[in-house]
Amino acid sequence: MHLFLLLILQATAAIGQIDPAHCRYPLGMEDRRIKDDALKASSQWHETTGPQYARLNREEGDGAWCPAALPSVSQYLEVDLGRLTFLTVIGTQGRYIRNSGNEFAREYRVNYSRDGKLWKSWRNRQGNEVNAYTSVIKDLRPPIVTRYVRLLPVTRLSTTVCMRVELYGCSWDDGLISYSAPEGQRMQPPGYPIANLNDSTYDGVHERGKLFGGLGQLTDGVIGQDDFTRTHEYSVWPGYDYLGWKNDSLEYVEMEFVFDRQRNFTSMKVHSNNMFSRDVKIFSSVSCWFKPHFVWEAEPVEFRTVLDDRNPSARYVTVDLNHRTAKSLRCHFYFADVWMMFSEISFQSGNKHARANKTAAPSASATPDDGKTPILIGCLVTIILLLVIIIFLILWCQYVCKVLEKTLIKQALVFPTACGGGYAEPDITQCTPHQCFHSNAPHYAETDIVRLQGVTGSNMYAVPALTVDSLTRKDISAAEFPRQQLIFREKLGEGQFGEVHLCEAEGLPEFLGEGSPLPDRDGHSVLVAVKQLRADATSQARNDFLKEIKIMSRLNDPNIIRLLCVCVSSDPLCMVTEYMENGDLNMFLSQREIESTLTHANNIPSVSLSDLLHMAVQISSGMKYLASLNFVHRDLATRNCLLDRRLTIKIADFGMSRNLYSSDYYRIQGRAVLPIRWMAWESILLGKFTTASDVWAFGVTLWEIFTLCKEQPYSLLSDEQVIENTGEFFRNQGRQIFLYAPPLCPPSLFELMMRCWSRDIPDRPTFEGLYQALKPHVNQS
Numbered sequence: 001m002h003l004f005l006l007l008i009l010q011a012t013a014a015i016g017q018i019d020p021a022h023c024r025y026p027l028g029m030e031d032r033r034i035k036d037d038a039l040k041a042s043s044q045w046h047e048t049t050g051p052q053y054a055r056l057n058r059e060e061g062d063g064a065w066c067p068a069a070l071p072s073v074s075q076y077l078e079v080d081l082g083r084l085t086f087l088t089v090i091g092t093q094g095r096y097i098r099n100s101g102n103e104f105a106r107e108y109r110v111n112y113s114r115d116g117k118l119w120k121s122w123r124n125r126q127g128n129e130v131n132a133y134t135s136v137i138k139d140l141r142p143p144i145v146t147r148y149v150r151l152l153p154v155t156r157l158s159t160t161v162c163m164r165v166e167l168y169g170c171s172w173d174d175g176l177i178s179y180s181a182p183e184g185q186r187m188q189p190p191g192y193p194i195a196n197l198n199d200s201t202y203d204g205v206h207e208r209g210k211l212f213g214g215l216g217q218l219t220d221g222v223i224g225q226d227d228f229t230r231t232h233e234y235s236v237w238p239g240y241d242y243l244g245w246k247n248d249s250l251e252y253v254e255m256e257f258v259f260d261r262q263r264n265f266t267s268m269k270v271h272s273n274n275m276f277s278r279d280v281k282i283f284s285s286v287s288c289w290f291k292p293h294f295v296w297e298a299e300p301v302e303f304r305t306v307l308d309d310r311n312p313s314a315r316y317v318t319v320d321l322n323h324r325t326a327k328s329l330r331c332h333f334y335f336a337d338v339w340m341m342f343s344e345i346s347f348q349s350g351n352k353h354a355r356a357n358k359t360a361a362p363s364a365s366a367t368p369d370d371g372k373t374p375i376l377i378g379c380l381v382t383i384i385l386l387l388v389i390i391i392f393l394i395l396w397c398q399y400v401c402k403v404l405e406k407t408l409i410k411q412a413l414v415f416p417t418a419c420g421g422g423y424a425e426p427d428i429t430q431c432t433p434h435q436c437f438h439s440n441a442p443h444y445a446e447t448d449i450v451r452l453q454g455v456t457g458s459n460m461y462a463v464p465a466l467t468v469d470s471l472t473r474k475d476i477s478a479a480e481f482p483r484q485q486l487i488f489r490e491k492l493g494e495g496q497f498g499e500v501h502l503c504e505a506e507g508l509p510e511f512l513g514e515g516s517p518l519p520d521r522d523g524h525s526v527l528v529a530v531k532q533l534r535a536d537a538t539s540q541a542r543n544d545f546l547k548e549i550k551i552m553s554r555l556n557d558p559n560i561i562r563l564l565c566v567c568v569s570s571d572p573l574c575m576v577t578e579y580m581e582n583g584d585l586n587m588f589l590s591q592r593e594i595e596s597t598l599t600h601a602n603n604i605p606s607v608s609l610s611d612l613l614h615m616a617v618q619i620s621s622g623m624k625y626l627a628s629l630n631f632v633h634r635d636l637a638t639r640n641c642l643l644d645r646r647l648t649i650k651i652a653d654f655g656m657s658r659n660l661y662s663s664d665y666y667r668i669q670g671r672a673v674l675p676i677r678w679m680a681w682e683s684i685l686l687g688k689f690t691t692a693s694d695v696w697a698f699g700v701t702l703w704e705i706f707t708l709c710k711e712q713p714y715s716l717l718s719d720e721q722v723i724e725n726t727g728e729f730f731r732n733q734g735r736q737i738f739l740y741a742p743p744l745c746p747p748s749l750f751e752l753m754m755r756c757w758s759r760d761i762p763d764r765p766t767f768e769g770l771y772q773a774l775k776p777h778v779n780q781s
């Protein structure tokens with residue numbers, strides 16, 4: 001058993017990178033793994049309200065920790081987690097004690113310390129110290145690496161601020177407690193937005209162009225995108241995810257890493273950008289020195305990378321550290337181009353002590369030296385039997401899950417459940433309201449959600465009367481294009497199961513024949529986007545891919561992305577669509593300002609109000625077409641609207657967006673991903689997706705357009721609060737929070753948005769109505 005567990009432990013340790021979306025385990029306040037002596041407080045109101053009673057969901061003592069009423073002293077509750085921890089979520093409750101108490105902290109701040117001596121205050125991504133809100137569950141964005149945490153209730157009267165808490169996260173096995181580096185720089189290229197490559201969440205000291213004594217973006221678990229100007233977070237600046245340097249002021253970049261204790265290092269992984277079209281490349285070589293105790297060893301480890309001028313993807317570069325031991329590391333990274341940019345660095349080290357103790361225990365007891373062999377054999381047999389039972393259980397569970405999944409898929413085909421985006425045509429078997437309200441439980445309960453692996457992980461295309469097995473070549477109306485005539489130019493995007501390439505398609509005009517509208521030309525050749533399924537994709541992904549082709553080949557509208565041809569007679573499967581040169585609308589708008597004399601004078605990229613209205617009309621026109629075919633899109637948002645060279649908008653769901661915009665999707669227990677901020681209340685609560693829920697999403701899309709995509713919808717609410725707010729929409733007692741009216745937006749248009757968010761479906765406009773209402777605005781301005 002020990003060995004079995006040990007294998008699993010080692011396997012996970014080898015991955016070594018933290019994924020904040022999954023690192024959300026309770027750390028032991030409620031279940032007492034955190035002991036009483038690890039809890040401290042600045043004061044307590046009474047013995048029965050000491051810090052040991054600050055445990056979530058427990059009602060011991062007088063029901064919570066309550067500080068003494070000392071005016072103008074800042075009170076705190078301190079938790080020692082026992083070791084370095086990656087902390088992602090804080091949950092709080094007030095005092096309740098069988099209805100006799102109701103004191104709680106409306107707001108609190110967070111301080112933390114890795115060594116118990118130096119305390120830092122938690123700041124949000126914009127660098128502000130903020131109070132956590134009334135919500136009981138607070139996602140820390142950014143998360144913290146720490147051992148000690150203090151919660152400081154913000155109040156005037158401390159007697160009214162009793163607290164119970166739970167902390168969520170996972171252990172920080174890297175053991176890194178600080179890194180130092182030169183301050184990140186600004187990139188100001190003519191014709192592009194300024195990219196600021198500083199380390200804005202760094203919690204150490206900034207002094208004379210150097211950072212030291214802290215951790216920051218290189219350890220926040222967020223890896224940067226291929227295009228470094230794109231970011232995972234809202235309301236941050238281009239280049240946010242990267243720390244970057246230019247070669248003109250530095251010969252190399254020197255970084256020093258300090259660890260909690262001496263470690264035996266196997267490797268270092270450096271996530272680097274490689275967008276060579278903008279003069280960024282991974283480093284050409286690195287030399288690392290080791291300090292086991294007090295002096296640096298003379299002999300460095302040197303590592304040369306293989307430079308890559310073909311693939312512009314950002315990537316992890318793994319540097320072998322040859323099992324050298326050290327408590328500190330100093331590395332020199334050498335430039336391969338003008339710029340070098342890192343978004344994440346992690347270390348893999350053998351945990352010598354822990355491993356030795358664990359392996360020692362079973363082997364010592366297994367030495368058959370004292371006549372206890374039969375007992376030992378008995379034990380071994382039991383262990384083997386247990387293993388067999390466990391394996392059987394796992395297999396059985398997988399089988400049951402499969403069956404369950406199949407039933408749920410069938411159910412989804414009748415009316416789609418809450419399973420992500422994609423086009424769907426559910427209306428042939430439109431459910432009655434009675435069927436739709438078949439369950440009182442909210443539909444986002446974990447058991448109800450099946451993750452359907454689309455090309456990129458989670459698309460779902462519900463196509464009634466079309467079972468997975470019956471889908472064949474004859475269902476696809478797009479023509480087969482000779483694969484060898486597609487010439488690779490550049491990679492545009494990547495998902496779990498596929499990639500999108502920019503290709504030149506030789507002879508495509510002749511192939512498509514006379515009269516067929518041609519995609520953009522670049523000189524003589526025709527540029528197209530080729531979405532390609534990886535050879536190792538699952539059969540589910542394959543079927544989803546074919547279904548997407550089938551659906552797309554039936555759509556024909558100027559504002560919907562057009563499928564030109566396919567390559568499905570051999571692997572890898574490809575679909576060829578128009579290439580949309582200006583990318584997605586979200587990126588396009590977020591890099592622009594509203595047109596003014598200022599933008600003209602300074603040559604800042606801008607858009608006018610009439611451009612925005614024209615965009616809205618085009619999207620409503622495309623959606624009107626989809627609605628006329630009873631297609632439900634399910635994931636309408638600016639990130640899924642693409643712009644071509646002439647700024648015509650086409651609605652798409654390239655499926656890539658779930659990777660690029662992961663913060664727009666809510667992950668439920670790591671399984672389903674939902675664009676909750678765009679979803680109608682009935683889609684979230686009842687799993688009901690219709691054209692009317694697309695209208696809701698259209699309202700949110702309009703809102704995005706008129707805020708120039710500078711902000712995520714409901715940006716002040718956490719995901720959990722957005723879901724709570726959905727309940728308010730359902731109850732309709734006037735407590736629901738609506739999106740605010742964007743300053744740029746004409747009042748009549750905001751009224752239109754508000755109608756899209758009507759609780760009752762008949763009160764929402766149709767796409768035809770929206771189109772008719774929006775069109776006159778364009779002609780006016």
Ligand SMILES: *[C@@H]1O[C@H](CO)[C@@H](O)[C@H](O)[C@H]1NC(C)=O
Pocket residue numbers: 074075076111119120121150152
């Ligand atoms: C919280 O941290 C700040 C430093 O950022 C420090 O000034 C303050 O004293 C700390 N407060 C407590 C109670 O630890």
Ligand SMILES: *[C@@H]1O[C@H](CO)[C@@H](O)[C@H](O)[C@H]1NC(C)=O
Pocket residue numbers: 127196198199200201237
């Ligand atoms: C990083 O750059 C941004 C954008 O210019 C700025 O707002 C922020 O204060 C900077 N952060 C630090 C820590 O220098």
Ligand SMILES: *[C@@H]1O[C@H](CO)[C@@H](O)[C@H](O)[C@H]1NC(C)=O
Pocket residue numbers: 264323324325350
């Ligand atoms: C580090 O670990 C490796 C194998 O795990 C071992 O061979 C090596 O001797 C260790 N190095 C030191 C200095 O302990």
Ligand SMILES: *[C@@H]1O[C@H](CO)[C@@H](O)[C@H](O)[C@H]1NC(C)=O
Pocket residue numbers: 247248249336337338
């Ligand atoms: C910076 O890199 C570019 C491209 O590799 C090179 O041409 C230039 O000489 C470098 N500048 C310095 C100061 O090293």
Ligand SMILES: *[C@@H]1O[C@H](CO)[C@@H](O)[C@H](O)[C@H]1NC(C)=O
Pocket residue numbers: 353354357
């Ligand atoms: C492993 O054993 C060593 C000495 O035998 C001890 O110092 C260390 O704390 C132990 N580690 C664990 C995780 O028990």
